[in-house]
Every structure is written in C-alpha cells, then in structure tokens.
Amino acid sequence: MSEPEGTPPTPPTLPQPPLPLRPPQVPPPLRPPQPSGPASTVPRKLPTGRLLAGALLVLFGIGWLVQALGVADVPWNVVLPVALIVLGGVVVVNARGGRSQGGLIALGLVLTLVLTVGSAIDVPLTGGVGDRTFRPATPSLLRSDYGLAIGQLNLDLRDLPRSGLDASRVVHVHLGIGQVVVHVRPGALVAVRAHAEVGQVVVFGRSNGGFNVDGGFQPRVPAGTPLLTLVVTVGLGEVQVRHG
Amino acid sequence: MGEPTPSRSGVVMGVFFLVTGVAFLLDRLDVWNLRVRYLLPVLLIALGIAVLIGGRPPRTGERS
Numbered sequence: 001m002s003e004p005e006g007t008p009p010t011p012p013t014l015p016q017p018p019l020p021l022r023p024p025q026v027p028p029p030l031r032p033p034q035p036s037g038p039a040s041t042v043p044r045k046l047p048t049g050r051l052l053a054g055a056l057l058v059l060f061g062i063g064w065l066v067q068a069l070g071v072a073d074v075p076w077n078v079v080l081p082v083a084l085i086v087l088g089g090v091v092v093v094n095a096r097g098g099r100s101q102g103g104l105i106a107l108g109l110v111l112t113l114v115l116t117v118g119s120a121i122d123v124p125l126t127g128g129v130g131d132r133t134f135r136p137a138t139p140s141l142l143r144s145d146y147g148l149a150i151g152q153l154n155l156d157l158r159d160l161p162r163s164g165l166d167a168s169r170v171v172h173v174h175l176g177i178g179q180v181v182v183h184v185r186p187g188a189l190v191a192v193r194a195h196a197e198v199g200q201v202v203v204f205g206r207s208n209g210g211f212n213v214d215g216g217f218q219p220r221v222p223a224g225t226p227l228l229t230l231v232v233t234v235g236l237g238e239v240q241v242r243h244g
Numbered sequence: 245m246g247e248p249t250p251s252r253s254g255v256v257m258g259v260f261f262l263v264t265g266v267a268f269l270l271d272r273l274d275v276w277n278l279r280v281r282y283l284l285p286v287l288l289i290a291l292g293i294a295v296l297i298g299g300r301p302p303r304t305g306e307r308s
Contacts, residue, residue, distance in 0.1 A: 081269035088261030095254025105254075108261040115268045116287065119278055 052090050053107065056083055067128050076149060080118075084111045118235075139165055149176045156183045157190075157228075158244070165189075165226035173232040180234055186243040191229040192217040194239045201239045215239070256294040263290070 063074040087108050094101050133154040136142040139161075146155055153175050173180055184190050194201045194215040201208045201215035208215050221227060232239050264287070271278035 077272040078269065081265045081272060084261055084265030084268065086265075088258045088263075088265055091258030091261060092255055093258075095251040095258055101251075101254055105257050108257065112261065112264050112287070115264075116283065119268070119271065119283060 050103075052087065052104065056087075059083075064129065068130065070128075073128065080111060080115055084108060084115065087111065135159055139169070142169065142171065144169070144171055146171070146173045147175070148178070151175075151178045153178070153180045154183070155181070157188070158183050158185045160185065160188070160228075165228055168227045168229065170229045170231060173230065175234045175237060177236045178234070179238045180232055180240065182230060182232060182239075182241045184230075184241065184243055189219055189221055189225060189227050190217070191219060191227055192232065192241050193229070194232045194241060196234045196239055197236060199234060199237045199239075203239075203241045204243060217241070252297065253294070256297050260290055260294050 060079075063076070063079065066072050067074045087104060091101055091104050091108065094104070128151075129149055130151045131154075132146075132148050132151065133156065134143075134146055135156040137159040142157075142160065146153065153173065155171075155173055173182065182192075192203050192215070194203050196213045198211055199209065199213065201213045203215040203217050206215060206217075219227070230241065232241065267276070267278060270276040
C-alpha cells in the first residue's frame with residue numbers, strides 16, 4: 001500500500017528517552033513558629049509569681065475545706081504571716097533575676113494591710129468558719145469556751161434550768177468577724193461582759209456602737225448565789241445578748 | 245544576651261515582706277507583743293525607706 005500523494009512523509013519516530021524518576025516530594029518538616037524580634041533569644045522563665053499565687057489560693061481553699069469538714073482546726077492566725085514570709089522570699093529571689101513582679105508586690109501589700117488591721121482590732125481568727133449553734137441542755141454540757149473565726153455564732157442557753165448551777169461559772173464566747181447571739185432564759189441569773197473591737201454591742205436591749213465598744217449587765221443577787229458570767233467578745237461585728 | 249540585672253526595689257520590697265511576716269508571726273505565737281500604736285508608724289517608715297532605696301539612681305548592672 002502506497003501513501004497518497006501530497007501527504008508529507010511521516011518522520012520515523014525516535015525512541016523517547018524515559019523520563020527521569022523524580023523522588024516524591026516530601027513536605028519540609030513542620031517547625032514551631034519562631035517568634036520574631038529579640039525575644040526569640042530569651043529562654044522562657046518560669047512564671048513563679050503566678051505559680052505562687054495559684055499555690056496560695058489552692059492552700060487557702062484546702063484549709064477552708066478542711067475547716068468546713070471539721071477535720072482539723074486551721075490556725076489562720078499563723079497561716080497569713082507564713083504566707084507573707086513565703087511571698088517575701090519569692091519576691092527577693094525573683095528580684096535577683098530582674099523580673100517584674102508588680103502583682104506579687106501588690107499581693108504582699110494587701111496581706112500586710114490585712115494583718116495590720118487584724119492586729120489593730122485583735123480579731124481572733126480561730127474556731128472555724130460558718131454558722132454554729134450551741135444549745136446546752138444541762139449545766140454539765142455547758143462548755144467554758146465557744147469560738148468561731150468568721151460567721152454567726154448562736155449560743156442558746158434557754159434550755160438550762162434557771163437554778164441549775166451549783167457553783168458560779170464563767171463562759172467565754174469569742175468571734176473574729178460576724179455576729180454573736182446569746183439567748184438567755186428570762187429571769188436567769190446571768191452576768192454579761194461584752195466587747196466589740198469594731199461594731200455593736202447589744203445587751204438586753206442596751207446598745208453601744210463604734211470602736212472598742214463595751215457593754216454589760218450585772219444582776220443584783222445575794223453574795224454566794226451561783227451566777228453564770230458570760231464574757232462575749234467580737235473583733236469585727238455585733239454582739240447580741242437577749243432574753244428569749 | 246547578658247545576665248539579667250537585679251531589681252533593687254524588688255529586693256527591698258521582698259525583704260520588707262519577710263521582716264513584716266516574721267514580726268506578725270512572732271506576734272501571733274505570743275513570742276512578741278506587737279503594739280499597733282507603734283506598728284503603724286514603723287510600717288510607714290519602713291515603706292518609705294523601701295521607696296527611697298528603690299528610687300535611687302541605679303548603679304552599673306542594677307535595675308531600679
């Protein structure tokens with residue numbers, strides 16, 4: 001078979017060289033983004049201020065929980081000064097590294113202020129936090145001391161027999177911050193000495209308020225009559241002693 | 245990158261907190277009776293000294 005005229009002859013096909021095999025493209029390994037600027041050469045520092053603040057919050061929370069559960073009596077009077085000492089140590093150590101620590105210094109100033117106010121008004125922060133009610137039914141159940149750090153303390157003495165005391169007794173009731181309410185049966189032989197560093201004292205309807213407030217009541221009884229003496233103190237808050 | 249320069253005001257405030265904390269701790273433990281009428285002016289004096297020392301012009305290698 002011949003080719004038709006006018007058609008250019010087809011050039012002989014040359015064998016094509018095989019395409020070079022290229023290695024599969026592997027994406028470059030991902031590198032963490034490098035911060036630009038001079039900060040990239042500074043090694044990351046441990047945020048000790050934040051760590052300390054967090055640790056203090058956790059410790060205070062644990063202490064509060066332990067106190068609320070009645071597992072132990074946390075000595076808050078000691079905890080706050082220790083916290084201030086630890087904070088001061090961390091501030092000194094951080095300062096040697098030239099770190100800015102305005103937050104820690106502010107926290108230290110707040111702690112110092114709280115401790116100063118606590119010393120000024122002599123708040124006895126012992127005995128727990130919350131609401132407590134005590135209702136002794138017999139003189140043998142009557143304790144010589146009732147205390148609470150923060151909250152409301154109710155001491156209900158109305159169940160005590162009017163002439164049940166065979167000897168004079170002194171009962172101390174102390175509260176750091178909050179309200180103390182003592183209920184006394186009408187006609188009971190009770191003497192009261194009440195004191196509030198800052199706040200109000202109301203004893204059988206007579207009220208005094210302000211700083212370093214005192215109040216009291218002394219019944220007129222023959223010498224030798226068994227008398228119950230209540231010594232009620234509050235640091236910041238209110239003392240109420242009332243009949244009924 | 246050189247050594248970090250110490251912060252003098254930070255050191256002063258830290259020492260201030262340390263001393264104050266120890267004083268309050270001794271008071272709470274009834275080792276030492278802290279009287280508020282003396283405490284407040286002493287705290288004010290200490291704070292002022294801390295501010296004065298922290299505000300001095302820094303020496304070489306120091307940060308104010």
